[in-house]
Amino acid sequence: MEFRRIQGLPPYVFTIIDGLKVQARRAGRDVVDLGFGNPDLPSPDKAVEKLCEAAHNARNHRYSSSRGIPKLREAVSALYARRFGVHLDPDTEVISTIGAKEGFSHLMWVLLQPGDAALVPSPSYPIHIWGPYFAGADARQVPVGPKDAEGNVHDYVDNVMEAWEYGWPKPRVVVLSFPHNPTTATTTLADLQRLVDWARERDVVLVHDFAYADTVFDGVEPPSILQCEGAEDVAVELYSMTKSYSMAGWRVAFLVGNREVVAALTKLKSYLDYGTFQPIQIAATVVLNEEVDHPSQVSAVYRSRRDALVEGLARAGWEIPTPRGTMFAWARIPEPYAELRSIDFAKLLVEDCDVAVSPGVGFGPQGDDYVRFALIENEQRIAQAARQLRRGLPKLG
Template sequence: MPEEFYRIKRLPPYVFAEVNRLKAEYRAAGMDIIDFGMGNPDMDTPSHIVDKLCETVRRPRTHRYSASKGIPGLRRAQAGYYQRRFGVKLDPESEVIATLGSKEGLANLAMAITAPGDVMLVPNPSYPIHPYGFMIAGGTLRHIQTLEADGRFRPDAYLRALERAVMHSVPKPVAVVVSFPSNPTAQLADLDFYAELVRFARKHDLWVLSDLAYAEIYFDGNPPPSILQIDGAKEVAVEFTSLSKTYAMPGWRMGFAVGNSRLIGALTRIKSYLDYGAFTPVQVAAAAALNGPQDCVEEIRGIYRSRRDVLVESMARAGWDIPAPPATMFAWAPIPPAFADMGSMAFSKMLLKEAEVAVSPGIGFGEYGEGYVRIGLVENEQRIRQAARNIRQVLNDPERMLARHAPVEAAE
């Protein structure tokens, strides 16, 4: 028998596994790790959503198998959200499907539309499921660098990179993935960009998969738009959203795909073979979240905004200049100049050991993520300030820290 299974063999080593191993080791040794590594919301789910779950779960009929594509009331609730928020009209029957979080939806759509060897255009740096969902499905990846040298997203440069990728890819690419607000970089895109992207996709006969999981976690300026606001977008695009961050419901695993009816139909068919949908009481509670009072969304957004401000201010006092993210629950932080040559993995391991602070190394999001770390806004303000004090001690003595964490030279 082969030593490794085919799909497992195609996946690169999981970069975050080493950081996670060290976190567990240090905690077992009694260290108080301040963990900014995983984007795992720490707030309580709003009480009216929990109450609806409890009310529904007491009805024995809801304990049976549910609907793989989502119960009708939930799909109507998501269509209502798109109408209110974006002015986009969706058919709940053919253009909306409930998924077990946006991650599952992306992965299963990749399985539905990818033939072996198909070329997919994926962002880099990127949330790992964006490229590796297609790799698992047997596709071939073309990584598109999303940020310029100054760490900013420039739509014109990105579109030119897409054009070059299409011109030089054999076979011709099948789909392009975009994600704004972006995890991990927190960058935004506007409707002008989406209009150009839809035009580009229609010209080159490409599907567009848009990940809008952070639609409601924004801090400055206008709310992030949807690609489906562009005329003709439904001809080529499907969009994924999630309740995980919007309503602090990460463990509930509830998300959606909406848009192009052919893509939604393909995902529906794949899912019909794989699952019976989320537990019905979870779906009912999710509909209550979408249809109910929305002041909780602003409250959650305000908590993230306050944490962002505390992080940027306290880290600046510690000697680490971190750009204020305009959206998402993450800061995309350049490694301080004195430590830049270490690389993001070694820098992350050093912070873990010396400052008892966990961050995600940028290299884990793709090779173009090197030179950065991702910091999740998942600790309270007191813990953020404590982390900054710990990090300050590290940054104030770079020579000693670099000497302690210098790579071990191989013996000749």
């Protein structure tokens, strides 16, 4: 049989390392898994309690609305006003999605069609590359650029403008995501404003995946693109409860911003789904309204884990930049092993060190000199991983 929609997809490289990890564990080895970015922190108690309460009410077992219940959309609007000083109309500028990944994928369906093009970061979270592809469009990868001393990148905006200027057909969509997975780069409001001003002159839609809005360290305050003047004309943003509230499996996220784009996604989703299970939406509403300090508590845990990783790697002879955002560390393959590509190096870490990481090439060809660590183990396990790396990589010493 022929499956034309997916026949162009390459093998999912992360499964290679996952398979080696599974084999090693079956053989009785203690592999420290710092690969898949699956948050291990528990969801707020209040979310679990409210979910149970709402699930016992049979009225909540019926179909919900694909837009999200009104009180949930109001809670998101209140969060944006409180956190970013951005005022959103919950009826026209907010829609709930079944996680940011679903929201992004279906958003590409309404923004792009065969023959269109989108500009996406390189390296990139995989769905940012493949979402336009699933819509039949061309995803043109734009280098994120080097980070400055503050962890910010400035070149991405210039690279986007240049790629649009010399590309044909002219891209209709620009994807960005800061703090950035996998590189951990951040950006400034001034650079976002430059991009908004540029997009307004060219009728380009800006899609900002803001998954790590709250997972930041060392005083970083990541801007929402909707803080920019005129952003409501061209920009939408995806905000997720996955990382900020440790609610990965709940699948609760939102698309906010330009009302025409929100309306278009609302129309498509009305044909595709009935929204997230209503007790989950009710629980998410309570969490957004009442657990306002939870994201900072989560961020403090990841900061401590980041410090344990950076310091442990340094003791092992592997110096990496200190991330200022996300729940990851983006590490260039150390010089003694630089001849290896990221898949081979990641295999080596499992086989010789009992440590699993993500190969950088899984985020695009520009990532092949790197591996990504996910901060999904506690400080003791991360320190253990660093010791195992020191023993298993003798060239580092």
